[in-house]
Amino acid sequence: MDNTTASHGVTDHGDVLARMLDNVPLEGFERSFKMSKGSLLGERYLLGIRKSDIAPEVLSDICERIGMPPGQHAALRENLPRASTVHFGFERDDVSGTYKVYLEFAVTCDGPARKPGDTVLLHLAYKWDVGDPRVATVARYLYHPDLSARQLKLRQAALCPDAAGGTALDATQRIIDMALRRTNAPLMYLEVSEEDNPRRSYDINLHDAGLRIEDIEVPLAQLQQLYAIPGAEFDPLFNQIRGRRLGHLSGGVNRHGRDFVTLYYDAEPP
Numbered sequence: 001m002d003n004t005t006a007s008h009g010v011t012d013h014g015d016v017l018a019r020m021l022d023n024v025p026l027e028g029f030e031r032s033f034k035m036s037k038g039s040l041l042g043e044r045y046l047l048g049i050r051k052s053d054i055a056p057e058v059l060s061d062i063c064e065r066i067g068m069p070p071g072q073h074a075a076l077r078e079n080l081p082r083a084s085t086v087h088f089g090f091e092r093d094d095v096s097g098t099y100k101v102y103l104e105f106a107v108t109c110d111g112p113a114r115k116p117g118d119t120v121l122l123h124l125a126y127k128w129d130v131g132d133p134r135v136a137t138v139a140r141y142l143y144h145p146d147l148s149a150r151q152l153k154l155r156q157a158a159l160c161p162d163a164a165g166g167t168a169l170d171a172t173q174r175i176i177d178m179a180l181r182r183t184n185a186p187l188m189y190l191e192v193s194e195e196d197n198p199r200r201s202y203d204i205n206l207h208d209a210g211l212r213i214e215d216i217e218v219p220l221a222q223l224q225q226l227y228a229i230p231g232a233e234f235d236p237l238f239n240q241i242r243g244r245r246l247g248h249l250s251g252g253v254n255r256h257g258r259d260f261v262t263l264y265y266d267a268e269p270p
Helices: 012-020 056-065 070-082 149-158 167-182 213-226 231-241
Strands: 028-036 039-050 085-092 097-104 120-129 136-143 188-194 200-205 246-253 259-266
Touching: 012 039, 012 056, 012 085, 012 097, 028 246, 039 097, 039 231, 056 070, 070 097, 070 120, 070 136, 085 120, 120 188, 149 167, 149 188, 149 200, 167 213, 167 246, 167 259, 213 231, 213 246, 213 259
Parallel strands: none
Antiparallel strands: 028 039, 028 259, 039 085, 085 097, 097 120, 120 136, 136 188, 188 200, 200 246, 246 259
């Protein structure tokens, strides 16, 4: 994510959270848009803060003020000592919205106890509905650090609902191939699951490739067509962010069993 400070441009609940973080130095700030059948969700963001830059009591106060369920709050406090970074997120959906608080355990990725092929728990994410915090879940993001490019694409394909060769798989693998051609560094690949729902998805970090949204216009057009998103909705968003740096690609099946693709990009222009 890009280094910046919290800015606005989000509304209602998302703006409330962003204002709480106005005076906290950010490690990064990304926005994203999620596509699924007949749906384009563009009011989504993720703010990263080094744990050392936010006092535990300030973190706890923010979590309470945005309605974090007590059980999740207790779990966050228990796991916080092992974390290196805290991420706050918000997503407005068609009905309500979701708050998200992630703990990142980046310091464990190169631990001496890890064997080749072992996965690493990189993130624990606590998520809840802004209107009804009883609707909540915990997501686990497992990092697979030893994958070749071929292995990465095979695992990603297995999590695409149309793995037999549908458009979403073709379009997302085009994006992956473009990223692989732009960098010699391995792409960071994570797999995601959530408690008590069918969520199964992947997340691929594409920052090192230096792609911009406009570079992936053709596969994005494929996805727009697949998900039946009207140009009147998609085109203004694309034109607004076409010059932003691409950050992450994620997709798979969401907690409601619907397939989706999400693109993360730098919140601020380069």
